[in-house]
Amino acid sequence: MSSSRRGRTVGVTAAAVAALAGSLVIGGIVRTPADGPHRAGWVREPADGRAPARAGKDPSRGTVEAELAAAATAAGLTPGAASPAEKGDLADCSAHWSGNGPADDGRLAALESALEERGWHVTARKGEPAPAVALESGSWHLEFTNGGLLENLSLTATRSGHTCDRAFRRAAATREPHG
Numbered sequence: 001m002s003s004s005r006r007g008r009t010v011g012v013t014a015a016a017v018a019a020l021a022g023s024l025v026i027g028g029i030v031r032t033p034a035d036g037p038h039r040a041g042w043v044r045e046p047a048d049g050r051a052p053a054r055a056g057k058d059p060s061r062g063t064v065e066a067e068l069a070a071a072a073t074a075a076g077l078t079p080g081a082a083s084p085a086e087k088g089d090l091a092d093c094s095a096h097w098s099g100n101g102p103a104d105d106g107r108l109a110a111l112e113s114a115l116e117e118r119g120w121h122v123t124a125r126k127g128e129p130a131p132a133v134a135l136e137s138g139s140w141h142l143e144f145t146n147g148g149l150l151e152n153l154s155l156t157a158t159r160s161g162h163t164c165d166r167a168f169r170r171a172a173a174t175r176e177p178h179g
Contacts, residue, residue, distance in 0.1 A: 042124040042134065058138040061092045061159070068097040068142075068155050071114035075107050080152060089167035092159065095140075099153030102146050108133075108153075111144070139164075 059067070072079065083096040103111065112122065112133060120135040120142060130147040142157040158164070 041128065042126045042132075044124045045122045058159075059140070061095050064095040064137075064140055064157050065097065067115075067118045067120075068095060068157065071111055071118055072097055072099065072155070074114040075103075075110035077103055077107055077111065077153065090164075090171055093164035093167055094159070095157040097155040101153070102151055103153045108146060111153075115142070 069079070078100040080098040080100040083098060085091065086094050108131070112135075115135055116122070118137075120137040122133060123136050124134040126132040126134075130145050132143060132145040135142040135144075139159050139161045140157050141160060142155060144153065144155040146153050158168075
C-alpha cells in the first residue's frame with residue numbers, strides 16, 4: 001500500500017472513530033450533538049406561524065417525564081419496563097417513557113394529540129425503517145419511534161442548552177467506542 005493511500009485510510013478510520021466518539025446512547029437511541037429532525041429521512045413539518053411551545057419557565061426533567069406518561073396514558077398505551085434514569089451531569093438532560101410493544105396507528109395519533117395538548121409541537125416525521133415523530137417544547141426535543149428492532153414504542157426527550165449540550169459532549173468523549 002502506498003504511503004498516500006495508507007494516509008487516506010488512516011484519515012478515514014480516524015474520522016469514523018471521531019464520529020463514533022461524538023455519539024451517545026440514551027434510552028437505546030444513539031444521540032449526537034448534530035441530532036435533530038434535519039437528519040436524513042426526516043421530513044420537516046411546516047411551522048404555520050404557531051406560537052412558541054412554552055411560555056414561562058422551562059420544565060424540569062420530572063415534569064417532562066410526567067407529561068410523557070400522562071400523554072401515553074391518555075392515548076391508552078401500556079407502559080413497559082422503565083428506563084434507568086440518567087445520573088450525574090445528564091440527570092436533568094433526558095426523560096424517557098417506553099411502551100409495552102408497538103402501538104397501532106390510532107393510538108399513535110392519540111399520543112401525538114395528547115402531547116400537543118401539553119404544549120409539544122411536531123417538527124418532523126420519518127416513515128422508515130420504523131415510524132418516528134419529532135416534537136419540541138421549550139428547550140426539550142422529543143422523538144418517539146414505534147416498532148424498530150425492539151418492537152416497542154419509545155419516547156425519548158433530550159434538553160438542549162449550554163449545560164446539557166456540554167454534558168452530552170463530555171459523556172460522548174468519555175464513552176468507550178463499541179464495535
